[in-house]
Amino acid sequence: MSEKSIIQVKNLSVSYGNHQVLKNLSIDIPDNKLTAIIGPSGCGKTTLFKTFNRLIDDTDGIKVSGEVLVNGENIYGKDIEITHIRKKMGLLNQRPTPLPMSIFDNVAFGMRLQGLKDKKELAAKVEHYLRLASLWDELKDRLHAPAAALSIGQQQRLCLARGLAVEPEIILGDEPTSALDPISTQHIEQKFKELKEDYTIIMVTHILRQARRLADYIVFMYLGEIIEHGPTDEIFNNPQQKLTQDYVKGVFN
Amino acid sequence: MNTRRKITSTFFETLMKLSAFLIVAVLLYILGTILYKGIPSLSWEMISQKPSAGFYMGGGGGILNAIVGSIYLAGGASLFALFFSLPLVIYINNYAKKNGKFVQVIRLIMDVLYGIPSIVYGTFGFVIMLALGWTVSLLAGIITVGIFVFPILVRSMDEVLRTVPPEVNQAAYSLGATRLETSVFVSLRQAMPGILAGFLLSFGRAIGDAASVLFTAGFTDNIPTSLTQPAATLPLSIFFQLGSPFEEVRNRAYAAAVVLTVIILIISILSRLVMKHFSKYIIK
Amino acid sequence: MTNKRNSFRILADKLSGKVFLTFAVIACSLILLILAGLSFKSYPLLKHVSLFKVIGSSIWAPADGKFGLLPFILSTFLITILATVFAVPVCLLASTYIVEYASNTVRNLIMPVVDILAGIPSVIFGIWGVLVLVPFVSFLGKTFNIATEGYSILAAALVLAVMVFPVLINIFTEVLRTVPNDLRDSALSLGATKWETISKVIYRKAAAGLFAAVILGFSRALGETIAVLMVVGNSPLIPKSIFGMGYPIPALIANNYGEMMSIPMYDAALMTAALILFIIILLFNAAGRLVLIKLEKN
Numbered sequence: 061m062s063e064k065s066i067i068q069v070k071n072l073s074v075s076y077g078n079h080q081v082l083k084n085l086s087i088d089i090p091d092n093k094l095t096a097i098i099g100p101s102g103c104g105k106t107t108l109f110k111t112f113n114r115l116i117d118d119t120d121g122i123k124v125s126g127e128v129l130v131n132g133e134n135i136y137g138k139d140i141e142i143t144h145i146r147k148k149m150g151l152l153n154q155r156p157t158p159l160p161m162s163i164f165d166n167v168a169f170g171m172r173l174q175g176l177k178d179k180k181e182l183a184a185k186v187e188h189y190l191r192l193a194s195l196w197d198e199l200k201d202r203l204h205a206p207a208a209a210l211s212i213g214q215q216q217r218l219c220l221a222r223g224l225a226v227e228p229e230i231i232l233g234d235e236p237t238s239a240l241d242p243i244s245t246q247h248i249e250q251k252f253k254e255l256k257e258d259y260t261i262i263m264v265t266h267i268l269r270q271a272r273r274l275a276d277y278i279v280f281m282y283l284g285e286i287i288e289h290g291p292t293d294e295i296f297n298n299p300q301q302k303l304t305q306d307y308v309k310g311v312f313n
Numbered sequence: 314m315n316t317r318r319k320i321t322s323t324f325f326e327t328l329m330k331l332s333a334f335l336i337v338a339v340l341l342y343i344l345g346t347i348l349y350k351g352i353p354s355l356s357w358e359m360i361s362q363k364p365s366a367g368f369y370m371g372g373g374g375g376i377l378n379a380i381v382g383s384i385y386l387a388g389g390a391s392l393f394a395l396f397f398s399l400p401l402v403i404y405i406n407n408y409a410k411k412n413g414k415f416v417q418v419i420r421l422i423m424d425v426l427y428g429i430p431s432i433v434y435g436t437f438g439f440v441i442m443l444a445l446g447w448t449v450s451l452l453a454g455i456i457t458v459g460i461f462v463f464p465i466l467v468r469s470m471d472e473v474l475r476t477v478p479p480e481v482n483q484a485a486y487s488l489g490a491t492r493l494e495t496s497v498f499v500s501l502r503q504a505m506p507g508i509l510a511g512f513l514l515s516f517g518r519a520i521g522d523a524a525s526v527l528f529t530a531g532f533t534d535n536i537p538t539s540l541t542q543p544a545a546t547l548p549l550s551i552f553f554q555l556g557s558p559f560e561e562v563r564n565r566a567y568a569a570a571v572v573l574t575v576i577i578l579i580i581s582i583l584s585r586l587v588m589k590h591f592s593k594y595i596i597k
Numbered sequence: 598m599t600n601k602r603n604s605f606r607i608l609a610d611k612l613s614g615k616v617f618l619t620f621a622v623i624a625c626s627l628i629l630l631i632l633a634g635l636s637f638k639s640y641p642l643l644k645h646v647s648l649f650k651v652i653g654s655s656i657w658a659p660a661d662g663k664f665g666l667l668p669f670i671l672s673t674f675l676i677t678i679l680a681t682v683f684a685v686p687v688c689l690l691a692s693t694y695i696v697e698y699a700s701n702t703v704r705n706l707i708m709p710v711v712d713i714l715a716g717i718p719s720v721i722f723g724i725w726g727v728l729v730l731v732p733f734v735s736f737l738g739k740t741f742n743i744a745t746e747g748y749s750i751l752a753a754a755l756v757l758a759v760m761v762f763p764v765l766i767n768i769f770t771e772v773l774r775t776v777p778n779d780l781r782d783s784a785l786s787l788g789a790t791k792w793e794t795i796s797k798v799i800y801r802k803a804a805a806g807l808f809a810a811v812i813l814g815f816s817r818a819l820g821e822t823i824a825v826l827m828v829v830g831n832s833p834l835i836p837k838s839i840f841g842m843g844y845p846i847p848a849l850i851a852n853n854y855g856e857m858m859s860i861p862m863y864d865a866a867l868m869t870a871a872l873i874l875f876i877i878i879l880l881f882n883a884a885g886r887l888v889l890i891k892l893e894k895n
Contacts, residue, residue: 397623425882522718
């Protein structure tokens, strides 16, 4: 591959008990692009995705072998400090997961952990990131209300602002619009289009049209294996594999 | 035949209703009995003064020593238990392997400890006291009762922390938080209503229990001014006054029982309010 | 600066893991500590007299150095069994009502009542027992011509029954709730009446859990002290009838702690009583919990 890649997966296998979820995967995720991982449910796309920031470690009885390199550094290596890796990646879950605190504190959380104490600077940064997520105008008068009181769509954009505030290089989205209403979905998609100029975005989605609309690069998975990957145009218009053809045509789901 | 089956069904349904009603009725009967017997002897003097010299023979004064002693003891014991239970509960929920063997064993042990009666903790506290060469004191009482309410606190906090959705913690991890930071700033926040309710629950248990303090806290007509002095408690004060041959003293015991009951009811209501108030930040 | 800060954060995290683990281990060793402490203090007596002799003898004469615990053990079990017999049917029916019949409004009314009942101090139950149950037992004695002082095993069992209501109801309702709805629906659709569904399907399905609840309720009743002490009469003889007086182990310990250091071996005898109580309750508790854990897994 000629382009620079930010995440390189090498011979990655993940098993849960006796069940092998990912079977010896290798792939390079291109830098500064929006990559969509698609495939029918149960194909392992969420599992693959969770290996990128090692949130997979939290799962019971999981075994991971192989390497995942982020900027050339193996995050499954021995002396890796996991919090350091995770900070590089902002995460959006299927359902928004605000932290149990105020709107302001949600955005300030990561920055405070990094040692930012100056109140003025903190307030300015919170405003900046809320603006970036198009939330500032809606929320500026109730920054100290509990985040749990926001609508789901607002919560998801708050999670985006919160993730951006730790200045990540990569944004991870796990079906980030699946719990949202159409308007909020449109909001998030619009944000992704803007953000991919400055960030690498990797998202899992089961909505083919969404992948086609947003992604520059597609990874198609089936039963724990990567069947095909390539630029969006190629995957949708000229897939090399029969399985990919059937899937993008909607023969199975 | 069918009518007989139907009648049987209706019969048992009525029996069930009666049983449920019986439970409510028993509570009301107990509260009613205590209030009826105690309120006539209740006075401001009783709850605002220490016992005078002839108190247990019908002299003047009140049970302020026991009220304050109980609050010191229950507060101290609950704080003591909180200090030990918080790290444990955080450990099994955020640090240890989820649902691993170790965590299961800890939960089993805590459940078993939960079922050990206070009289056993009382004797155990006494053994510790002797081993350390202490005499009866507020501190010895606090430690004994603290051990007694420890499993109660562990259980109520664990119940809440267990229900924190894993995504909430993961969100904090993905922002670069360590396990400690996630525990302190996120899990504890999320579990705060449960922690406070658990604290109040154990406070209520501590203030109402007599068997565990019998050996260790001692009894005194004074209000303790240091941890090394003995302390009176409400249940024991009630118990001793009931043993008196003087009717006036026994009547005051009933009044003291009203005071204790009211404290328990206030704690119960308070814990419900606290739950409600602190749930607003909670992510469901 | 940032690096220094980060290495500090990581160090704090690792250190906290070790400290928290230490707390967990200490807490878990509490059972062993209690066992060791009570054994240590019982040893002076058990060195002279075997445990079986202490359990098997019915002569309680501390001044003569005779410490037979049999009357106390029998009292303890008699009162607890009787209390369980009283409480289980009432609680099972009430719990069934709460789970199977009651509307949300009624449920939200009864469950707080159960919570409040659970929080009422032992001494309050004791007063109620003295004022209400003791005269009630006297009244029964007069009516049926049975000699009784009112202060009796029966009065103690009645007070204990009420005190274990909350334990039983909480676990019963929890267990009954785990019975899947399909089972109810299929029994009802086969033409069973509601009671037939409950007694033949739901109780049967939940049997193990209900049994565990009874064990746990029983073990809770074994250790109750003050309320029982106040109504049981405290006579150290082998109980002859439920209208007679009894003297369970917790009451024995609580009543005599004052002079336990003044008579030789008395403290060791009381500690032996506490040790026996602890071991019995430990076993019952562990058994009940293990059943519940096994059920939860399935």
